Amino acid sequence: MATNTQIPVADRRVPVIAPGHTFSTITEKISNIVLSRPVSLGWIFGFLIVFSMMNMLMMALGYLFIKGTGIWGINIPIGWGFAIVNFVWWIGIGHAGTLISAILCLLRQTWRNSINRFAEAMTLFAVACAGIFPLAHMGRPWLGYWLFPYPNTMNYWPNFRSPLVWDVFAVSTYFTISLVFWFVGLIPDLASLRDRAESPLVQRIYGLLAMGWRGSARHWHRYETAYLLLAGLATPLVLSVHTVVSFDFAVGIVPGWHTTIFPPYFVAGAIYSGFAMVLCLAIPIRAIYGLQDFITMRHLENAAKVMLATGLIVAYGYGMEAFMGWYSGNQFDSFLLWNRFHGPYRLSYMALLACNIFIPQVLWLKKFRVSTGWLWLISFIVLVGMWLERFIIVIVSLSRDFLTSSWGMYYPTKWDWMTFAGTIGMFLTAMWLFVRILPMISIFELRTLLPESQVHEAAEVKQ
Amino acid sequence: MTTGDSPIYGLMAEFDSAQELVDAAHKTHEAGYQKIDAYSPFPIEGLAEAIGFHKNRVPLAVLIGGLIGGISAYALQYWVAVITYPVNIGGRPFHSWPSFIIVTFELTILFAGLSAAIGMLALNGLPMPYHPVFNVPEFAKASENKFFLVVFSSDPKYDAAHTRSFLTGLAPRMIAEVPS
Numbered sequence: 001m002a003t004n005t006q007i008p009v010a011d012r013r014v015p016v017i018a019p020g021h022t023f024s025t026i027t028e029k030i031s032n033i034v035l036s037r038p039v040s041l042g043w044i045f046g047f048l049i050v051f052s053m054m055n056m057l058m059m060a061l062g063y064l065f066i067k068g069t070g071i072w073g074i075n076i077p078i079g080w081g082f083a084i085v086n087f088v089w090w091i092g093i094g095h096a097g098t099l100i101s102a103i104l105c106l107l108r109q110t111w112r113n114s115i116n117r118f119a120e121a122m123t124l125f126a127v128a129c130a131g132i133f134p135l136a137h138m139g140r141p142w143l144g145y146w147l148f149p150y151p152n153t154m155n156y157w158p159n160f161r162s163p164l165v166w167d168v169f170a171v172s173t174y175f176t177i178s179l180v181f182w183f184v185g186l187i188p189d190l191a192s193l194r195d196r197a198e199s200p201l202v203q204r205i206y207g208l209l210a211m212g213w214r215g216s217a218r219h220w221h222r223y224e225t226a227y228l229l230l231a232g233l234a235t236p237l238v239l240s241v242h243t244v245v246s247f248d249f250a251v252g253i254v255p256g257w258h259t260t261i262f263p264p265y266f267v268a269g270a271i272y273s274g275f276a277m278v279l280c281l282a283i284p285i286r287a288i289y290g291l292q293d294f295i296t297m298r299h300l301e302n303a304a305k306v307m308l309a310t311g312l313i314v315a316y317g318y319g320m321e322a323f324m325g326w327y328s329g330n331q332f333d334s335f336l337l338w339n340r341f342h343g344p345y346r347l348s349y350m351a352l353l354a355c356n357i358f359i360p361q362v363l364w365l366k367k368f369r370v371s372t373g374w375l376w377l378i379s380f381i382v383l384v385g386m387w388l389e390r391f392i393i394v395i396v397s398l399s400r401d402f403l404t405s406s407w408g409m410y411y412p413t414k415w416d417w418m419t420f421a422g423t424i425g426m427f428l429t430a431m432w433l434f435v436r437i438l439p440m441i442s443i444f445e446l447r448t449l450l451p452e453s454q455v456h457e458a459a460e461v462k463q
Numbered sequence: 464m465t466t467g468d469s470p471i472y473g474l475m476a477e478f479d480s481a482q483e484l485v486d487a488a489h490k491t492h493e494a495g496y497q498k499i500d501a502y503s504p505f506p507i508e509g510l511a512e513a514i515g516f517h518k519n520r521v522p523l524a525v526l527i528g529g530l531i532g533g534i535s536a537y538a539l540q541y542w543v544a545v546i547t548y549p550v551n552i553g554g555r556p557f558h559s560w561p562s563f564i565i566v567t568f569e570l571t572i573l574f575a576g577l578s579a580a581i582g583m584l585a586l587n588g589l590p591m592p593y594h595p596v597f598n599v600p601e602f603a604k605a606s607e608n609k610f611f612l613v614v615f616s617s618d619p620k621y622d623a624a625h626t627r628s629f630l631t632g633l634a635p636r637m638i639a640e641v642p643s
Binding site: 022023024027149155156157158159160161165166169170173176177180181183184188191192194195196211212213214215216217218219220221222223224225226229230233234236237240244247444445447448452453454455456 | 480481482485488500501502503504505506507508509510511513514516519521522525539540543544547548550552555559562563565566568569570572573575576577579580582583584586587589590591592593594596597602603604605606607608
């Protein structure tokens with residue numbers, strides 16, 4: 001980020017930018033991806049696939065709006081099903097973007113400068129995907145605005161004591177602030193694109209978006225202040241969002257949900273899955289667009305380390321859940337523990353333990369952290385594992401609660417799967433377009449990493 | 464910063480490095496020029512101070528925005544839960560303040576964050592569809608790798624010939640008149 005110009009590009013480690021770059025080469029390399037690189041057949045082919053997946057989402061939602069939520073596998077006792085599983089999963093993925101852009105900015109981690117832009121884009125798209133699920137799950141999504149407090153003829157107001165209302169505020173604030181943060185970060189780069197665009201139309205579009213940015217020292221000064229304050233605001237915000245999501249569970253009395261460990265455990269899991277998604281996207285993107293100079297092995301290795309650390313926190317969370325199941329002496333809690341290991345969903349639980357706890361431990365070995373193939377595979381496994389975690393939390397707890405007579409099983413229908421796969425398509429469609437129409441790496445923040453950007457005030461002029 | 468009768472907005476000097484720009488900005492400011500500005504492709508530490516810019520009101524905007532957001536969120540919840548739509552939820556008091564903290568917090572962040580972005584843009588006078596500095600063709604490099612210093616013709620000390628010779632003394636790459 002812009003304010004940390006005093007931190008030297010570190011010492012003996014791999015530098016955050018490969019040597020030999022100047023302000024011009026950085027600008028050229030990143031903006032040319034948008035401005036002059038021809039559209040490849042591979043891009044078109046991939047786009048057709050992800051766009052068809054997105055259309056599958058449209059069909060699934062269209063049919064849902066006609067028929068209602070009965071087309072899904074949800075029923076009593078499992079009323080939440082895939083909708084909430086996917087909602088929590090997507091929101092969690094978004095968290096890594098804000099962590100990279102805001103928290104690492106406050107911690108002055110300069111390596112974040114090359115991955116924050118597309119990680120923030122990832123946040124926006126993931127939160128957009130997440131938002132679909134609670135809306136679709138409402139049954140009458142066209143009445144979704146009832147969630148907001150507004151004067152109406154029914155004289156009705158939301159119940160502010162409900163975690164579901166907190167969720168509305170947390171998620172919509174999160175989306176708005178992420179969008180603002182992302183756009184503010186884009187303004188100087190949009191000006192660079194404006195000044196480099198050949199075609200008048202393209203120039204005009206980027207010019208409109210850049211809003212007349214001219215790089216004045218006064219502007220930069222206010223800009224940096226605003227950016228730093230936004231980072232400072234986004235940091236507690238991102239921690240609060242998954243905390244509030246976890247309250248949706250923790251405030252309920254269902255065994256396995258009603259625990260105080262949920263907020264930190266959810267936040268750690270969110271960052272865990274988010275970094276996995278960052279790696280899953282960054283590894284192919286840097287190879288396809290030749291960005292190894294900017295997204296170096298050091299970036300990937302750092303992301304792998306964050307993943308390992310948050311994965312251990314998640315493992316601690318599982319351990320603590322199991323411990324409390326036994327130590328509380330509560331028969332329902334201890335039954336939940338037994339049910340996870342031996343009940344009808346035991347295979348999912350075993351897969352969860354393997355994906356989230358055991359397999360990622362190979363990241364302790366440098367060999368796996370510096371191999372892009374392995375890293376991609378492990379990240380993918382973590383994404384699967386974190387999805388299973390939400391599945392276990394939602395489904396297993398609801399399927400067998402206090403009364404044996406109210407037990408039930410959950411079987412997702414093809415519409416559940418189509419909606420889930422469809423949001424992946426929507427996410428990837430947005431990503432596909434993003435890498436071609438906006439600079440996917442922050443150009444001006446990379447410039448500040450070059451030694452030439454460092455200024456020493458000369459004694460004779462300083463007085 | 465309008466130029467009045469003069470069709471010239473100011474004199475622009477181009478530099479090759481951030482260091483040269485900061486040094487030149489210091490010297491120009493110390494030579495008594497008040498209405499000057501510097502342009503760079505990335506933020507440079509100390510450059511704003513070098514051109515004599517100290518008043519940054521973005522933090523104040525954020526503080527005010529945050530306070531408005533927080534206070535109005537809490538007031539709304541109090542008014543809804545206690546005055547206009549009191550509902551007994553599990554026997555809790557109507558004014559069950561711990562439940563109201565989260566929405567208060569979220570709206571504080573929302574308003575403060577929007578104030579940061581909108582306040583920054585408004586104080587910077589953006590969006591601005593037209594600005595004279597873009598009339599100089601070389602200025603396109605200000606968003607890539609070149610550094611510019613402009614002395615506005617509205618400066619009391621501005622004098623076309625004298626200012627030009629002063630700027631020449633700073634050894635810029637080139638000097639150009641900025642048509643307004």
